[in-house]
Amino acid sequence: MNYIHKSFDSIDQLPEIGKIVVKQAQAQLKFAYAPYSNFYVGAAIILESGEVYGGCNQENASYPLCICAERVALYSMGAQMKTFNIQALAVTAHNPRKKLMEPCMPCGACRQVIQEYESRQEKPIDIYITAYELDKILLIKGIGAILPSSFGKEHLI
Numbered sequence: 001m002n003y004i005h006k007s008f009d010s011i012d013q014l015p016e017i018g019k020i021v022v023k024q025a026q027a028q029l030k031f032a033y034a035p036y037s038n039f040y041v042g043a044a045i046i047l048e049s050g051e052v053y054g055g056c057n058q059e060n061a062s063y064p065l066c067i068c069a070e071r072v073a074l075y076s077m078g079a080q081m082k083t084f085n086i087q088a089l090a091v092t093a094h095n096p097r098k099k100l101m102e103p104c105m106p107c108g109a110c111r112q113v114i115q116e117y118e119s120r121q122e123k124p125i126d127i128y129i130t131a132y133e134l135d136k137i138l139l140i141k142g143i144g145a146i147l148p149s150s151f152g153k154e155h156l157i
Contacts, residue, residue, distance in 0.1 A: 003145035008137040014128070017088050021046045022128050022137060024054050025090035028069065029132060032056035036063070040094040040132075041104070043069035045077055045125075048085035053077040070110040074117055086117060086125050094132035103129040103138050111147040118143055119152055 008014055011022055021044050028042030034057055041057040055072030070091055077084060093104040106114065106127075118125055124142025140146060 003140060004138050005141040005145070006139040008139070010135050011137065014137065017046060018090070018126070018128050018137070018139070020052065021088045021090040022092065022130060024052050025069075025092045025128075025130075026132065028054040028056040028073075029092065029094050032069070033058045035059060036061070038095065038097055040096075041069040041091065042093075043073040043089065043091045045073050045089045046087050047077070047081075048087055053080075068107060068110050070106050071113050074113055078117070085121055085123065088126040088128060089114065090128040090130070092130045092132055099133050100131035101134075103131050103134065103136060105129060105146060108147075111143055112150065114143040115147055115150045115152060 011019055014022065024044035025042045028044060029040050032040035032042060034040050036059050044052055044054045046052050053073050053076050055069045055076060057067065057069045058072065059066045070089065091106055093100060114125060127140040127143065128137055129140065130137040
């Protein structure tokens, strides 16, 4: 797992900004709407200003219309802020039918959206990944670590 910058065994080991964003992501789990998969995901972002935006997955009987927690949080912030400086993003997951043994990584679509926000702010985002049942928290320094050779604006302009 060479993409992991650091692994923590407890939320207490995180830097203050990490504690805030992970706790907010965990709080978002209660708002997740997952009647089909029963796989609940919470996400949160924290800006340099200290503002926090949360998101959770939202499922739909027409599966392609579902949206992931990471995108809900990022799009919510993006719909309200023209300029921003995202310091960190946290993602947590919970499966009431099966204990998660490892933190769950963002899906490919979310990785691409995170890449776009990093590109917009011209600075990597610290990404904290965990699962509800685990004390283990992974820190990834920038989406490039888990989305190599990504597609970006440089391919269009």
